[in-house]
Amino acid sequence: MMRQLNMDTVQQNFWKEEFLREKMLRCEWHRKYGSMVKAKQKAKAAARLPLHLPTLHPKTPLSPPPAPKAGPSRAPSPALEVPEQPEMYPVPPATRALLYEGISHDSQGRYRYLNTRHRDIPEMRYRFPITTSFTYGWQLGPPVKQDMVFCKMCHIESFFRKNGAFSPLDPKDLAL
Incomplete structure (x- = not known):
C-alpha cells in the first residue's frame, strides 16, 4: 500500500x-x-510443571500442633484463588451427540454439529469476548426481524425515460 x-x-x-x-x-x-x-x-x-512426589519417611508418632497465635492474620488474595475456567462453555450433550451420527457428506455428523453450534449466540458459547471483533455483537440479544415496506410512490418501472432523452419530463418518471 x-x-x-x-x-x-x-x-x-x-x-x-x-x-x-x-x-x-x-x-x-x-x-x-x-x-x-x-x-x-x-x-x-x-x-505443565513435572509432578514431584514426596519422599516417604518411616512413621513417627505425631506431636500435637502448636497453638495458633492470636495475632492478625492476612487473608489470601482473591487473585490467587481464581479457579481455572475455560474460554468456552461446555457443549450440551445433545449437541455433542450430533458429532457421532452419520457423516458430513450426508449433511450429518460434524456438518450438522457445526451448523447447530453456529446458530447459538456468542454469549451462549463463550464466557467473555475473546477478540475485539466480538465486542461489536456482544450482548445485543436476538436479531429483530423487520418487515420490508415498499413505497408504491417510489416504484419505477425502468431506469430509462419512457418519452426519450430530450422530451419534457413526465410526472410518472420522477420518484419524489
Missing part, C-alpha cells in the same frame, strides 16, 4: 483519534478480562 505524503491536519487528526480509540479499547479489554486470562495462564503453566 502506498504511503500518503500529502496529509492535511484533518487526516492527521482522524488517524490520531483512531489510534487513541484502538488503544483505549485494548486497555478496557485488559482491565475487564486481564485477570481471568492471567489466572488461566498461571494454571496452564502449573499443569
Whole structure:
C-alpha cells in the first residue's frame, strides 16, 4: 500500500483519534478480562510443571500442633484463588451427540454439529469476548426481524425515460 505524503491536519487528526480509540479499547479489554486470562495462564503453566512426589519417611508418632497465635492474620488474595475456567462453555450433550451420527457428506455428523453450534449466540458459547471483533455483537440479544415496506410512490418501472432523452419530463418518471 502506498504511503500518503500529502496529509492535511484533518487526516492527521482522524488517524490520531483512531489510534487513541484502538488503544483505549485494548486497555478496557485488559482491565475487564486481564485477570481471568492471567489466572488461566498461571494454571496452564502449573499443569505443565513435572509432578514431584514426596519422599516417604518411616512413621513417627505425631506431636500435637502448636497453638495458633492470636495475632492478625492476612487473608489470601482473591487473585490467587481464581479457579481455572475455560474460554468456552461446555457443549450440551445433545449437541455433542450430533458429532457421532452419520457423516458430513450426508449433511450429518460434524456438518450438522457445526451448523447447530453456529446458530447459538456468542454469549451462549463463550464466557467473555475473546477478540475485539466480538465486542461489536456482544450482548445485543436476538436479531429483530423487520418487515420490508415498499413505497408504491417510489416504484419505477425502468431506469430509462419512457418519452426519450430530450422530451419534457413526465410526472410518472420522477420518484419524489
